[in-house]
Amino acid sequence: MRGRTPRFLRRISAVHHLTPEQRRALMGVCGRLCELAPQRDILVEGEDNAHGYVLEEGWACRYRMLNDGRRQILDFLLPGDIICGNDSQVWPAGHSVATLTSCHLYLLPLAGLPELCRRFPALQEVSDWMTQCELAIVQERIVDIGRRNAPERVAHLLLELMYRLRPVGLCTGRSYELPLTQEMMADALGLSIVHVNRTLRRLNTLGLIRYLPGQVEILDEAELMRLAEFDAGYLHQSEGAAQSGDAA
Amino acid sequence: MRGRTPRFLRRISAVHHLTPEQRRALMGVCGRLCELAPQRDILVEGEDNAHGYVLEEGWACRYRMLNDGRRQILDFLLPGDIICGNDSQVWPAGHSVATLTSCHLYLLPLAGLPELCRRFPALQEVSDWMTQCELAIVQERIVDIGRRNAPERVAHLLLELMYRLRPVGLCTGRSYELPLTQEMMADALGLSIVHVNRTLRRLNTLGLIRYLPGQVEILDEAELMRLAEFDAGYLHQSEGAAQSGDAA
DNA sequence: CGCTAGATTGAATCAATTCAATGAGCGTGG
DNA sequence: CCACGCTCATTGAATTGATTCAATCTAGCG
Numbered sequence: 001m002r003g004r005t006p007r008f009l010r011r012i013s014a015v016h017h018l019t020p021e022q023r024r025a026l027m028g029v030c031g032r033l034c035e036l037a038p039q040r041d042i043l044v045e046g047e048d049n050a051h052g053y054v055l056e057e058g059w060a061c062r063y064r065m066l067n068d069g070r071r072q073i074l075d076f077l078l079p080g081d082i083i084c085g086n087d088s089q090v091w092p093a094g095h096s097v098a099t100l101t102s103c104h105l106y107l108l109p110l111a112g113l114p115e116l117c118r119r120f121p122a123l124q125e126v127s128d129w130m131t132q133c134e135l136a137i138v139q140e141r142i143v144d145i146g147r148r149n150a151p152e153r154v155a156h157l158l159l160e161l162m163y164r165l166r167p168v169g170l171c172t173g174r175s176y177e178l179p180l181t182q183e184m185m186a187d188a189l190g191l192s193i194v195h196v197n198r199t200l201r202r203l204n205t206l207g208l209i210r211y212l213p214g215q216v217e218i219l220d221e222a223e224l225m226r227l228a229e230f231d232a233g234y235l236h237q238s239e240g241a242a243q244s245g246d247a248a
Numbered sequence: 249m250r251g252r253t254p255r256f257l258r259r260i261s262a263v264h265h266l267t268p269e270q271r272r273a274l275m276g277v278c279g280r281l282c283e284l285a286p287q288r289d290i291l292v293e294g295e296d297n298a299h300g301y302v303l304e305e306g307w308a309c310r311y312r313m314l315n316d317g318r319r320q321i322l323d324f325l326l327p328g329d330i331i332c333g334n335d336s337q338v339w340p341a342g343h344s345v346a347t348l349t350s351c352h353l354y355l356l357p358l359a360g361l362p363e364l365c366r367r368f369p370a371l372q373e374v375s376d377w378m379t380q381c382e383l384a385i386v387q388e389r390i391v392d393i394g395r396r397n398a399p400e401r402v403a404h405l406l407l408e409l410m411y412r413l414r415p416v417g418l419c420t421g422r423s424y425e426l427p428l429t430q431e432m433m434a435d436a437l438g439l440s441i442v443h444v445n446r447t448l449r450r451l452n453t454l455g456l457i458r459y460l461p462g463q464v465e466i467l468d469e470a471e472l473m474r475l476a477e478f479d480a481g482y483l484h485q486s487e488g489a490a491q492s493g494d495a496a
Numbered sequence: 497c498g499c500t501a502g503a504t505t506g507a508a509t510c511a512a513t514t515c516a517a518t519g520a521g522c523g524t525g526g
Numbered sequence: 527c528c529a530c531g532c533t534c535a536t537t538g539a540a541t542t543g544a545t546t547c548a549a550t551c552t553a554g555c556g
Contacts, residue, residue: 046481064391066477072395074387094384094482118366125362131379136342138386139312139322145393146438147318149543181502190394192545197504213503229314233294234342398512429534440513445536461535497556504551514541522532 006030006106007168008054011080014167015238016126025116025123030054031107036099042083043097051109052084058103059179063187064095073188075138076100076161076180080168082130084110101179129236136234145190148228150199153189156228158209158216163232175210175217182213254278254354255416256302259328262415263486264374273364273371278302279355284347290331291345299357300332306351307427311435312343321436323386324348324409324428328416330378332358349427377484384482393438396476398447401437404476406457406464411480423458423465430461 009023018026033056036042042060043049060077074095077083083097083105117124140160144153161178165171186196203209208224210217218224225231257271266274281304284290290308291297308325322343325331331345331353365372388408392401409426413419434444451457456472458465466472473479 062387064387066391066395070395072391074390091380091484092481095387114369114372117372118369121362121366124365124372131383132339135379135383135386138383138390139310139343142322142386142389142393143312143314143320145390146435147314147320182504183502193502194504194546195544198544201504233340236339430536431534441534442514442536443512446512449536499555501554502552505549507547507549509544509546511542511544513543515539517537519534519536521534524530524532526527526529 006054007056007080008082011168012126015236016122016129018122018126022120022122025120029108029112029116031109033104033106036103036105038099038101038103041096041098042105043093045094045096046092048092049084050111051107052082054106054108055079055081055083056104056106058105059100060097060103061100061184061188062095062097071187072190073184075134075141076188078161078164078168079170082108084108100184133236136236140234141188150189150191150195151203152228153191154185154196154199154203155208155224156230157185157189158218159221159224159228159230159232160235162216162218163235163237167237174219174221175215178211178214178216254302255304255328256330259416260374263484264370264377266370266374270368270370273368277356277360277364279357281352281354284351284353286347286349286351289344289346290353291341293342293344294340296340297332298359299355300330302354302356303327303329303331304352304354306353307348308345308351309348309432309436310343310345319435320438321432323382323389324436326409326412326416327418330356332356348432381484384484388482389436398437398439398443399450400476401439402433402444402447402451403456403472404478405433405437406466407469407472407476407478407480408483410464410466411483411485415485422467422469423463426459426462426464 006027009018009026012018012026031051036058042053045064055077057079059079060081060083062074062077064072064074066072077097113127117127137160140156144156148156158178162171162174162176165176170176182196182200183193185191186193189196191199200209200211203224204211208218208220208227210219254275257266257274260266260274279299284306290301293312303325305327307327308329308331310322310325312320312322314320325345361375365375385408388404392404396404406426410419410422410424413424418424430444430448431441433439434441437444439447448457448459451472452459456466456468456475458467
């Protein structure tokens, strides 16, 4: 049964009440579900993008490349997230978006959205909320990279991912699948691969997490939150909804 | 004569055409102009904010504090910028906003805005555009802090500020007033004060900039842009408008 | 079985921080 | 008018967190 409701509706519903009519309207603007291999660009920096996507399954990221090959991942995109080329149509995208794993996504033509939001002011609110979530996440990342050391950064990322995966049913208790290579984490956290490795290893040894490539379990959530000064508030999830998970 | 048009209208007009009616509507929602001393909190992290502000004069910033006193500045706010507690009403602010210099600002009650945007779809576009500008700026900051070294970061910041100050008439040719202490720059760039100092000094010596506390001149813009891989596109200014300055 | 991508570890190096002083500019009060 | 105290800028020296370089190890795969 579960899995029938698209993940993005699940994610929205955890925070915003949607009438059946609004759900239908949202589903209506989505194109058909398509599949993409890992490591494929979805949106490319500098191009104009007439449509976005809804990520139903798999992980993706926003990223920027520097000339000499350095990469910075701006944000991870998880199932249920909506991917707009940041800039509704007018401005060329300032960054690229790529799949990290194989993904299922709905095409989302942006043309109809403004009209839809005008017809359903509640959807304008939802849209604003999503934008604010995104903004809050990148702001938190700035604090991470700018002022937290490696263990704090890694801890913060692992907690953020847990809290974001919960509402879409991808976190069982305190463990979840983490389909990121250490290189991807490094590119998101502004660290080197080697240092991410050492840091994960250390958090393992300290008994705060159990990390195995592809899988994490948060062993000592309280201590990890203290270490990272993590406060889930910035994710803008409602209190109750944050608890719902597959296993809950 | 100049200065009569509020800076935020000037900033918007550089990119979006506004009808006289829309201008009046925008001015109409602004409260009276008030003054604030330097280093005063405008919005406080964790509080609900029923209103925003329009920054007419002076510099401010969004920031987050960590428990041990580390500070991260997320974004500088310049004259003409609009300051909403990120989260329209519903969510407590995830960060604080404070003045850096003494400031003049209009109070901006948020209550009326959604209705106004519905009445003037063009204003919804303007609002979205502003949000996207903000998002793009913090994303660029992530690249800065995550993957650029100190000289690149400082160069990038100085260029960004120049390009942002131009449309509001605060950049004369290639020099502008920079009312930031080196500590503020350090907190924005994820560096230590000492290192910011050395880096500014180095850029001076290299002849790329002329920095004196309170004042910057970009001496070799081309080389500085190459160094920082700076591309003003992310600021979402229209091509032509970017050229207008007090001295132009 | 050899190949490749990713993970892991040690050692050397380096960019940036911290610690510690000094200097310059400014406002205030004696 | 000048001395004191404050903030901010500047510089040197020591330290360190993180990177780079270089191997080795492992698992999946044709």
